[in-house]
Amino acid sequence: MNIDDIFRQRRKRWDILLKQRTAAQEEQTECPSCHAVVETSKLREKRWVCPHCGFYLSMDPVSRIRFVCDEGSFRELFGNLPQQNPIKFPQYEEKLATMREKTGGNDAFLAGEARIRGIRVAIGVMDSRFLMGSMGTVVGEKIARLTEYAGKRKLPLIIFSASGGARMQEGLFSLMQMAKTAAMVEQFKEKGGLFISYLTNPTTGGVSASYASLGDIIIAEPDALICFAGPRVIEQTIGQKLPKEFQHAEFLLEHGMIDMVVERKRMRSTLHKILKLHASV
Amino acid sequence: MSEKKMTAYDRVKLARAADRTNIMEYIEALFEDFLELHGDRLYRDDPSIVGGIATFHGIPVTIIGQRKGRTTEENIRFNFGMTSPEGYRKARRLMEQAEKFGRPIITFIDTPGAYPGIEAESNGQSNAIAENLAVMSRLKVPIIAIVTGEGSSGGALALGVADRVWMLENAVYSILSPEGFASIIWKDASRAAEASTVMKITAGELKELELIDGVIPEGNRSFPILDSLLVETLEKLRKQSGAELANARFRKFRRIDGLFDGKRGE
Numbered sequence A: 001m002n003i004d005d006i007f008r009q010r011r012k013r014w015d016i017l018l019k020q021r022t023a024a025q026e027e028q029t030e031c032p033s034c035h036a037v038v039e040t041s042k043l044r045e046k047r048w049v050c051p052h053c054g055f056y057l058s059m060d061p062v063s064r065i066r067f068v069c070d071e072g073s074f075r076e077l078f079g080n081l082p083q084q085n086p087i088k089f090p091q092y093e094e095k096l097a098t099m100r101e102k103t104g105g106n107d108a109f110l111a112g113e114a115r116i117r118g119i120r121v122a123i124g125v126m127d128s129r130f131l132m133g134s135m136g137t138v139v140g141e142k143i144a145r146l147t148e149y150a151g152k153r154k155l156p157l158i159i160f161s162a163s164g165g166a167r168m169q170e171g172l173f174s175l176m177q178m179a180k181t182a183a184m185v186e187q188f189k190e191k192g193g194l195f196i197s198y199l200t201n202p203t204t205g206g207v208s209a210s211y212a213s214l215g216d217i218i219i220a221e222p223d224a225l226i227c228f229a230g231p232r233v234i235e236q237t238i239g240q241k242l243p244k245e246f247q248h249a250e251f252l253l254e255h256g257m258i259d260m261v262v263e264r265k266r267m268r269s270t271l272h273k274i275l276k277l278h279a280s281v
Numbered sequence B: 001m002s003e004k005k006m007t008a009y010d011r012v013k014l015a016r017a018a019d020r021t022n023i024m025e026y027i028e029a030l031f032e033d034f035l036e037l038h039g040d041r042l043y044r045d046d047p048s049i050v051g052g053i054a055t056f057h058g059i060p061v062t063i064i065g066q067r068k069g070r071t072t073e074e075n076i077r078f079n080f081g082m083t084s085p086e087g088y089r090k091a092r093r094l095m096e097q098a099e100k101f102g103r104p105i106i107t108f109i110d111t112p113g114a115y116p117g118i119e120a121e122s123n124g125q126s127n128a129i130a131e132n133l134a135v136m137s138r139l140k141v142p143i144i145a146i147v148t149g150e151g152s153s154g155g156a157l158a159l160g161v162a163d164r165v166w167m168l169e170n171a172v173y174s175i176l177s178p179e180g181f182a183s184i185i186w187k188d189a190s191r192a193a194e195a196s197t198v199m200k201i202t203a204g205e206l207k208e209l210e211l212i213d214g215v216i217p218e219g220n221r222s223f224p225i226l227d228s229l230l231v232e233t234l235e236k237l238r239k240q241s242g243a244e245l246a247n248a249r250f251r252k253f254r255r256i257d258g259l260f261d262g263k264r265g266e
């Protein structure tokens, strides 16, 4: 083989290598906190925690389930509840259709049964990408049914919340989901069920003021915003800037509103420990 | 103004009017021997909530509701009817006390919303509201809630998980104030009038959507109608056992799913 041929072949290999590298680089995510651009695959591996600044990026329900539950153990429930527009809000159906397309879920909540290190649980995860994880009738109904499901089978109930609050587009129907979900978990707990409420960024308004604050055990992710009224509303009311740590997970811990702040890498082991401590003898 | 022509926003303005009938007047008009009770036994007494015991046609009842003032000075003292966690916890304490003594509970709702303040958040506004929703869903005494003016957001619902929910004809009941709604949906708080229409917040609309149980006409007949409605309803509810009441109330809220067409998943 002459020298030209060798170079030609090498150049071909270089081209392929370069192409592969660009393809791998194509999927990148910018950290909303420090703005570092990180390869998505690396972020995924780090459980969506920024390797540069430690910021907790929001996690979609499927990733959450993957990190928490035993591989292949998750079975979805109530995933085919029909969408609806109870107060006939203009353009709401179109908006829902777009959201479904974007997230692949039927609304802002993924419910199912799974195992955590072998222990069966009923588990639900809110999807903050779907209309800010707001709670309307479908989310409320899925939480209600998941709670009933857990009650009937004597399974522990784990709900990861991530929500801007009640869903505006369903009006008072959404407000009533607060009463409904609170009543459901109250009944479940009264009958001896274990409800672990897991608060992630952000958990606010109608969600934090209903079922999410009623966990037998309440866990929050570091730095998660957890509040009833959002910081902007409060700043407008009182006319001054709020301290940075106000309404964040560590602040709530200090004020006695939650049991613990748990790092993402300890999420699965912490849940397992709680489940084990409640396992019937 | 004829009723047909009245817009939702006209009612919002009426519901907020400074001379609107307030809880103290309802207590004066409908009950005897009112005895006000104070404090949450945890931190302080929240003056935005009035609570106490009275008799209604000879039956002891517990009365709880938001208080708005007539003057600026009063309004500042009552925080414009915006309740803090201490107020919701006082309400809860009085409801549990009512259950212990078998007294029916009557709540009067009139609030622009739960108070959005630093102290309110630090002291667990979310937790206070959530606990009320949970406790009200299982109390074993009759509960009647009356939205008399503005029933806005979780701050209103925290007194509203009842066997019967009634609204005064010009009261409004909503997920958020129309101004707040407009600024979230359209980023423009000045579109409040338009928001009032799309939100479906009037007594008539909410009755049609089956989210409330009755509409009380306003004007001269308001007190007598409310009086006889309370007599009739309490008589009915008091015949039920505590467990029956709690079960029925639980089912009433469990059922609210908006699935009108009867199509269900699973």
Ligand SMILES: [Zn+2]
Pocket (backbone or CB within 6 Å): A031, A032, A033, A034, A035, A036, A050, A051, A052, A053, A054, A055
């Ligand atoms: Zn970062």
